[in-house]
Amino acid sequence: MKRTDNCGELRKADDGNKVVLSGWVHKYRNLGGLIFLDLRDRYGITQILFDPNDLPKAAIDIANSCRNEFVVTVSGTVRIKPEPNKNLATGEIEVVADNIIIENESVTPPFNFLNGKSDAKEEVRLQYRYIDLRSDKMTNNLLIRHKICLAARNYLSEKGFIEIETPTLAKSTPEGARDYLVPSRIYPGNFFALPQSPQIYKQLLMVAGQDKYFQIARCYRDEDSRKDRQPEFTQIDIEQSFVTEEDIFSLTEGMFAYIFKQAADIDIKIPFERLTFKSAMDDYGVDKPDLRFGLKLKNISVSAKNSGFSVFANAECVKFIAVEGLENLSRKQMGEYEDYAKHLGGKGLAFTKVIGGKLDGGISKFLSGEEQKIIIDKAELSKDGIIFFAADSEDLANKILGALRNRLGGELKLFDINEYKFCWIVDFPMFEFNPDENRWQTMHHMFTMPKPEYLQDVINEVNLDKILGQLYDLVLNGVELASGSIRIHKSEFQKKIFKILGMTDAEIENKFGFMLNAFKFGAPPHGGIAPGLDRIVSIICGEESIREVIAFPKSKSQNCLMMNAPSEVDKSQLEELFIEIRKK
């Protein structure tokens, strides 16, 4: 018996047809005489009926022995059900079986997914991922991921981009994340690095005249995981020659509009809003603001300098957020927010309530009438509420209030989960000073071109903290979705950047000689962007964690719980690689 249809496609119109279905036993219901099997495959569920009046006992016995997750093939006739099941797409029909074979039995599964998603915790789901992926939810997530990839490929191909693969055995480069290293057998003591991104390869493809490149590329970064980060992840890597920032913006906007429409039938508004890095930090405290709700940060640093409240007067920066309708916050809840602020590095979380247009309680008694007026004016509350203050360094004030803002946005349900608020963050600084290492670092990566008006400052190595780069992030609902820049394409200028970052001539030659050399052979101006696929998929699927949209993700602590990797290897393998393991 070979299947003629899948378990999700039979309808009323198929009434009377002879069919063969194969799939997994989703649920069995033995009524003593009649036996119902819900047969499931990737496409859906179809009810199979075994009627002892029509079937030999042997067939009934087989049906009766079926248990959850047995794999069976059934032949029979499509019939319209007396009462339709509105919960199933195939609910108007059933298949009246005339034969059944068990393709394979199953031991009792460790968990069930009758409601469409697995009813076990993540640890167990990851251990038995091949079962977890049978659920509706995971099947759908994988399908959406596929549609997104397909849409990206089709869109970019249509625009003249071609997909070119680049090596995953690459070279370790300084800066950035920790590399995953792969020992070389042929060159003992030497290592490949798995690429953190195909950055250098794609730039060299531009030198190679390949003009418009993309790749759905796996990237590797050996850093601690988060719910939106794991050591291997996927980027829609894009690079193009002879472009401006504006070209990349419109290409990317078009691509996202196409992806959202094709993969999820969602219409998004383009062009996207744009915010400068500075305004994002000022108003939202983060460089990836969630624009679905207001709750902007307000700055009272200037007036706070003269405050009688020493906590304000002594702080470099005093900012606040004013939240309507939280004036009845319990002491316990307040304590939780305060702990949260402390966890983020703050000394505490000052607050005052706003009742009837006046500050009330909390720190209000330390503030003069004039100060209170300034705060009330800036707060712009239309009803009673509460104000949270952060008085600290500017970085810390932003960090605390930015995080608190996001938390409150979620807790108070200040946004519509079906809304998609994209924005570009532009005018990033090129460099930031690393006080721990006492040197300058690049904000994005080392290959970013400054804005033209700052070229001379770079050459002169002056005002480094003021220099803005031609680099941009794409943010959606508070998630950094993509990052990109216009690149440096001149050898000498690139070398200048390396030097500013503190690299010696020898290091430059050793690490990037090949790249600087390549640029001498007519490198075209170029730029690009790299949207993170996992994050795009997780947002479209409504998932909190990218692990829900990766078929076989690593656990938080970077194990594969299914195969138990990483694991020790044979001594002989290490010997071939001239590697000895040192005791910890």
Place this chain on the structure above:
RNA sequence: GGUCCGGUAGUUCAAUCUGGUUAGAGCACCUGCCUGUCACGCAGGAAGUUGCGAGUUCGAUCCUCGUCCGGACCGCCA
């Protein structure tokens, strides 16, 4: 590396704060009954190294310490 939360039956949870007889429940599993269920129903049953190791105690699932595993956040992530 740090802070916090969790780990009890196959699984999801309860009991732990306030140590004490036999560690409970839903789903799953097993047996029987049941001819229109569709998360079928009914009756019965089996199922536990309370993650692991030490300590305190007459007595530890419960308190303490260590350790392992999972998760959230900070650091980290050009």
